[in-house]
Each structure stands twice: as C-alpha cells, then as structure tokens.
Amino acid sequence: MNLEKELHRIKDRKHSAYMHKYHLLDLLRMSKFTFAETCAQKWENYKYTFNRRAFLLQNGLYIAILLVFIALCIIIPVVKNAPLLTYNNVLNILQQASPRMFLALGVAGLILLTGTDLSIGRMVGMGMTTATIIMHQGINTGSVFGHIFDFTGMPVGARVLLALVACVVLCTFFTTIAGFFTAKFKMHPFISTMANMLVIFGLVTYATKGVSFGGIEPSIPQMIIPKVNGFPTIILWAVAAVVIVWFIWNKTTFGKNLYAVGGNPEAAVSGISVFRVTVGAFILAGILYGFGSWLECARMFGSGSAAYGQGWEMDAIAACVVGGISFTGGIGKISGVVVGVFIFTALTYSLTILGIDTNLQFVFSGIIILVSVTLDCLKYVQKK
Numbered sequence: 033m034n035l036e037k038e039l040h041r042i043k044d045r046k047h048s049a050y051m052h053k054y055h056l057l058d059l060l061r062m063s064k065f066t067f068a069e070t071c072a073q074k075w076e077n078y079k080y081t082f083n084r085r086a087f088l089l090q091n092g093l094y095i096a097i098l099l100v101f102i103a104l105c106i107i108i109p110v111v112k113n114a115p116l117l118t119y120n121n122v123l124n125i126l127q128q129a130s131p132r133m134f135l136a137l138g139v140a141g142l143i144l145l146t147g148t149d150l151s152i153g154r155m156v157g158m159g160m161t162t163a164t165i166i167m168h169q170g171i172n173t174g175s176v177f178g179h180i181f182d183f184t185g186m187p188v189g190a191r192v193l194l195a196l197v198a199c200v201v202l203c204t205f206f207t208t209i210a211g212f213f214t215a216k217f218k219m220h221p222f223i224s225t226m227a228n229m230l231v232i233f234g235l236v237t238y239a240t241k242g243v244s245f246g247g248i249e250p251s252i253p254q255m256i257i258p259k260v261n262g263f264p265t266i267i268l269w270a271v272a273a274v275v276i277v278w279f280i281w282n283k284t285t286f287g288k289n290l291y292a293v294g295g296n297p298e299a300a301v302s303g304i305s306v307f308r309v310t311v312g313a314f315i316l317a318g319i320l321y322g323f324g325s326w327l328e329c330a331r332m333f334g335s336g337s338a339a340y341g342q343g344w345e346m347d348a349i350a351a352c353v354v355g356g357i358s359f360t361g362g363i364g365k366i367s368g369v370v371v372g373v374f375i376f377t378a379l380t381y382s383l384t385i386l387g388i389d390t391n392l393q394f395v396f397s398g399i400i401i402l403v404s405v406t407l408d409c410l411k412y413v414q415k416k
Contacts, residue, residue: 047080093354093404097375104382116382123264129377130270131331133370134324135348136355137277138317140369143352144294145313146361147214147221151206151229152321152348156341158236159199159325164336166195167248167329174243192252195329200322204315206232211314215307229345236338248334256330269327273320278366286312295362343394350397351376353404360408376400 054073057065065073108116135156139149165172171182183191210224257266281287286309293309329336355372357364376397383393 043080047076050076089407089410093400093407094371094375096403097354097379097400101378101382104386108382108386111387112385116385121381121385123262123267125374125378125381126267126270127264127331128381129373130264130266131324131328132344132347132351132377133270133373134273134320134327135344136351136369136373137273137366138320138324139345139348140352140355140357140364140366141277141281141290141313141316142221143349143357143359144290144362144364145221145297145310146294146359147313148225148349148359149207149210149221149317150225150345151210151232152345153341153343154229154232154236154338155203155206155318155321156325156328156344157336157338158232159203159322160329160332160334160336160340161236161240161245161338162198162202162336163195163326163329164245164248164334166198167191167252168245168334169247169249172245174240174245176239188249188251188255191249192255196322196326199326199329200319203322203325204318207314207318207321208311211311214314215310233338240338242338244335244337246334248329250333253330253333257327266327266331269323273323274366274370277316277320280316281366291362293362297361346397346401347376350401350404353401353408356408358408359405 051073054065054069057069105116108114135152139152142149165176165181166183168181168183170184172180174180183194186194206228210221210228213219213224214221257264257269259265281290289304289309290313292304293306297306325341328341351372352364352369353359353372354375355364355368355370357368357372379396379400380393383396384390
C-alpha cells in the first residue's frame with residue numbers, strides 16, 4: 033500500500049510539472065501552441081487519467097470483435113482464395129447494413145427508455161408485403177383477404193410514394209398502440225411489443241395465406257436506390273437517417289427529454305410528460321421501421337411475405353447493445369448504433385463468405401449479445 037501510494041504521488045508530481053511547463057508556455061505565447069504540443073498535452077492528460085479496468089469495460093468487446101474480424105481476414109483468403117476486404121465486399125456490407133440501420137435507430141430510442149421492441153421483424157415482413165403488393169410488376173398473383181389488387185393503372189412514381197406512405201402508416205399505427213399501452217398502463221414494452229408481433233404476423237399470414245408476392249417493377253429500384261458508377265445510393269439513405277436521428281436526439285427538446293426520462297423516469301415527471309415522450313419514441317420508431325422495410329423491398333426487388341424479416345429484431349437490438357445503448361436507460365450515442373450495425377453486418381457477411389451455417393451464426397450473435405450485456409451490467413454496477 034505504501035508503494036502504491038508513493039507511485040501515485042510521483043505520478044501526480046510528474047503530471048503537475050508537465051502541465052506547469054505548458055502553463056508557462058501559455059503565458060509566453062498567449063495559447064499559440066504548435067500542433068505537436070497540443071497533441072502532447074492531450075496524450076499526457078490521457079495517460080494521467082487512464083484506467084485499465086475502465087478501458088477494458090468500455091472497449092473490451094470492440095477489441096475482441098476486431099481480433100475476430102482480423103482472424104477472418106486472414107482465414108478467408110486461405111480457405112476461399114479471395115480477400116475479404118475488397119471494395120465490392122465493403123460496398124456489399126454497407127448496402128446490407130443500410131435498411132438495418134433504420135431498424136436499429138428506431139429501437140435505440142426505446143432502449144434509451146429501458147424498453148425494447150420484439151415486433152421489428154414482423155414489421156419488416158408487413159412492410160415488405162405491403163410495398164411489394166403496391167409496386168408489384170403487373171397484376172398481383174396473390175390475394176389479400178380474398179381480393180387481388182391491381183395498381184398497374186397508377187404512374188410508377190405514384191406507386192412508389194404510395195408504398196412508402198403505406199409502410200410508414202402501418203408500422204407507425206402498430207408502434208403507437210404498443211407505446212400507448214406502455215405509457216398509459218405502465219406495461220413493460222416486452223409484453224406490448226410481443227403482442228404486436230403476434231397480431232401482425234397473424235393478420236398478415238391470414239390475409240395473404242402465407243403467399244410470397246413475387247417481384248416489383250424493375251425500374252423502381254433504379255428510381256429509389258440507383259447505383260452511381262457502381263456506388264449504391266441506398267447508403268446515402270442510411271446516412272440521412274443517422275443525421276436526422278442524431279439531430280433529434282441531441283438538438284431538440286424531445287431528445288433531451290428522452291435521455292431524462294430514460295435516466296430517471298420518476299425524477300423526470302416534474303415538467304416532462306413521460307406519456308408523450310414514450311409514445312413519441314414509439315412513433316419515431318414506427319416511421320423508421322416503415323422507411324427501412326420500404327428500402328429493403330427496393331433492395332431485394334420485392335418478394336414480400338409475412339415470414340420475411342424473422343429474427344431481425346434480435347439483430348437490431350444486438351447492434352444497439354454492442355454500440356453502447358444501455359438497457360439501464362438514458363445512456364447511448366448515435367455513433368454507437370452505427371458502429372454496432374456495421375459490426376454485426378460485417379461479421380455476418382464474413383461468416384457467410386466462409387461458409388458457416390446460418391444456424392451457427394446465431395450462436396456467434398448470442399455470445400456477442402451475452403458478453404455485451406454482461407459488460408454493460410458491470411459498468412452499471414461499478415457506477416452504482
């Protein structure tokens with residue numbers, strides 16, 4: 033103990049002497065430090081405040097995933113005789129991650145409120161089916177509640193817009209119901225969204241008899257997400273969503289209330305409508321789900337069915353948890369959600385290229401989720 037005390041005293045004196053040197057320079061130069069001197073000060077402050085335990089709790093999972101990804105980058109060229117980190121592969125990863133970004137951003141707001149959403153996958157299936165029916169190439173081959181829809185008489189642009197509006201309205205309608213029961217009756221989101229999941233899947237399956245609705249008009253993907261010199265513009269949709277949600281979270285009263293209610297709902301009651309914030313978070317999630325399913329329909333050229341999107345809720349929730357959105361509430365950043373989505377998409381893409389069975393990929397996802405939540409709980413316990 034004496035040794036530790038003496039070492040800490042020496043560390044404090046060295047840091048004080050170092051900072052005194054720059055204090056004198058500041059007096060002489062009026063804060064006109066060179067770039068190298070500014071970096072040296074930041075590095076010294078980082079070393080002084082560095083804590084190994086806190087660093088590993090904060091970044092241990094990222095380090096482990098990075099090591100796994102590096103190992104995959106080494107193994108895949110040996111096994112498949114093709115490198116993993118090529119320009120086309122990176123674009124494919126970003127393209128696959130773009131619709132999922134909308135879903136993760138939507139559920140992230142609910143996790144900030146210590147909630148979740150189990151109906152995301154069924155929302156995607158409902159949105160895909162709706163968008164495919166409206167944008168279908170020719171008369172629909174399947175029926176909805178016994179009625180066969182034909183939208184071929186409408187201009188293509190109008191059908192695209194109608195499909196988007198229908199996806200957003202349907203998804204928002206169901207998330208608003210879940211939000212109302214959660215906020216009004218203090219029902220746990222696990223229950224309200226699970227009920228949503230069952231209702232949506234049952235309605236869509238019954239209405240369509242489980243039929244897949246073929247493909248959409250070939251010209252529509254070129255209208256919504258064209259490729260410019262090989263670059264998929266669907267990525268720009270995801271970037272726009274990230275920017276808008278970041279602005280809502282950080283620059284609006286609603287965003288600040290979201291953090292306040294998530295951090296301490298009892299304390300936030302004074303002056304903040306918990307009901308409005310909760311329902312608002314669910315409405316925002318529904319809008320994002322609608323956009324995400326509409327983009328996924330364009331990316332996959334249709335093929336909508338009730339079963340599409342199964343398991344996507346786990347991917348979205350896992351991406352948020354890996355990205356640092358805490359289930360304890362009120363903690364998280366948009367940048368973390370973005371990183372989490374890219375991590376999961378890149379890992380899934382790499383395992384698929386390697387030929388790993390899809391069922392085993394769920395094992396990897398489960399382990400990552402378990403470790404993420406464990407580290408999150410340890411950080412929460414340490415803070416308490």
